Amino acid sequence: MRCPVCVRAELVEQLQNYHYRECGLDNVILAGITVRTCPECGTLAPRIPRIEALHDCIAHALVMKEERLTSSEIVFLRKSLGWSGTLFADNMHSDRSQVSKWESGKVVMSKANELLLREMVARGKKIEDYKSIDAARKESNKVVSLFVRIDEAKRQWTDEWREAA
Ligand SMILES: [Zn+2]
Known part of the structure; x- marks a missing residue:
C-alpha cells in the first residue's frame, strides 16, 4: 500500500x-x-x-493500579464507560464544573470518588443499569430475581434481572 x-x-x-x-x-x-x-x-x-477489547484491557489495568488516577486516566475511564461529561457528573452525584476540574487536573478527585469510579468501571455497569432495574421493579410492582446462567458455548456466566415465573 x-x-x-x-x-x-x-x-x-x-x-x-x-x-x-x-x-x-x-x-x-x-x-x-x-x-x-x-x-x-x-x-x-x-x-x-479488537480495539474495544484493548480499551477494556487498559481500563481494567487502570482500575487495578495502586497509585492514584491521573486526570487523563480519569478521562479515559469516563470514555470507556461511554459517558459524556454531563452524564459522568450525574452518575458521580456531582456537577459538570467539578468534572472539568478533575479532568483538567485542577482539582484532585477525592479518594471516595475515585473508588466509586473504579468500582463502576470494574463492574462494567453504568448507573443507568441500576436505575433501569429499579424502574422495572416499580413498574411491574413484582418480585424481580437475578437469573444467572452459564453459556456452554462461550463458557461464560451471564446474568439477567427478570420477574420470577
Ligand atoms: Zn510517506
Whole structure:
C-alpha cells in the first residue's frame, strides 16, 4: 500500500512496539503489533486488532493500579464507560464544573470518588443499569430475581434481572 500522506513510497510492514498516544494516555505501549511505516516521510499506521477489547484491557489495568488516577486516566475511564461529561457528573452525584476540574487536573478527585469510579468501571455497569432495574421493579410492582446462567458455548456466566415465573 502506498503512503497516504506523501504518496512517494510503499508502506513497509513490521512487528514493533507502538506508543499508543491516540488513547489519550501518554504511557501505553502496544507490544509487538503490526505497524506500517513510510520509509520516505516516517508516517506510522498501526494495525490494532479488537480495539474495544484493548480499551477494556487498559481500563481494567487502570482500575487495578495502586497509585492514584491521573486526570487523563480519569478521562479515559469516563470514555470507556461511554459517558459524556454531563452524564459522568450525574452518575458521580456531582456537577459538570467539578468534572472539568478533575479532568483538567485542577482539582484532585477525592479518594471516595475515585473508588466509586473504579468500582463502576470494574463492574462494567453504568448507573443507568441500576436505575433501569429499579424502574422495572416499580413498574411491574413484582418480585424481580437475578437469573444467572452459564453459556456452554462461550463458557461464560451471564446474568439477567427478570420477574420470577
Ligand atoms: Zn510517506
